Amino acid sequence: MTDQQKGKALRWLSLFVILFVLIVDQASKLWVKTHMEISEEFSVFGDWFYIHFTENNGMAFGMEIAGNYGKLILSVFRLLAVSLIGWYLYKLPSKGASRGLIISGSLIFAGALGNILDSAFYGLLFNDSNYQIATFMPEEGGYAPFLFGKVVDMLYFPLYEGFLPEYIPFWGGEYFIFFRPVFNIADSAISCGVVSVLLFHRGFFSDKSED
Numbered sequence: 001m002t003d004q005q006k007g008k009a010l011r012w013l014s015l016f017v018i019l020f021v022l023i024v025d026q027a028s029k030l031w032v033k034t035h036m037e038i039s040e041e042f043s044v045f046g047d048w049f050y051i052h053f054t055e056n057n058g059m060a061f062g063m064e065i066a067g068n069y070g071k072l073i074l075s076v077f078r079l080l081a082v083s084l085i086g087w088y089l090y091k092l093p094s095k096g097a098s099r100g101l102i103i104s105g106s107l108i109f110a111g112a113l114g115n116i117l118d119s120a121f122y123g124l125l126f127n128d129s130n131y132q133i134a135t136f137m138p139e140e141g142g143y144a145p146f147l148f149g150k151v152v153d154m155l156y157f158p159l160y161e162g163f164l165p166e167y168i169p170f171w172g173g174e175y176f177i178f179f180r181p182v183f184n185i186a187d188s189a190i191s192c193g194v195v196s197v198l199l200f201h202r203g204f205f206s207d208k209s210e211d
Helices: 003-035 067-095 099-125 185-204
Strands: 041-045 049-056 151-156 160-163 175-178
Touching (some): 003 049, 067 099, 099 151
Antiparallel strands (some): 041 049, 160 175
């Protein structure tokens, strides 16, 4: 297989990963938003995996930047970051990048794009979920302008829940939940991509990829 053919195959692989993540991410968000009320939850596996509907104004895993200016700055930063990642991802196959790096970069790109879609369009397309199940294209209009929509989260893994032993410094005796953040498929894709690059960066950036 020639370098040109390899580059084309890697771009198709990248496109497949991106589309798969986006479809699963958006399908899960749309289902939750149109079938559940805010803070509603149900168990998937016992007491350690729940679908818990929540929304956030900020970054991954429920973190937030306060105020409208913070939201706007974050949205613009996301757009710039996704544009740069997309450009870099497009160039990688022609530089002899490994398949692992292409997949990792595609996961990061798809995850970032998935959350941007929420921020950019959900405020225009849905009514507020605070007190009701959201309606798609409500007659009264959406709940927020372009880039000011909320990101839908639903994956909740409270793997441990209880009081910490008294002998633990500072936090002994306090009620503790691990893992507390509620997140989504896009957050998971970003995390998997970043962790893969960190763990396997020597293999990803060796030989031709290093250039």
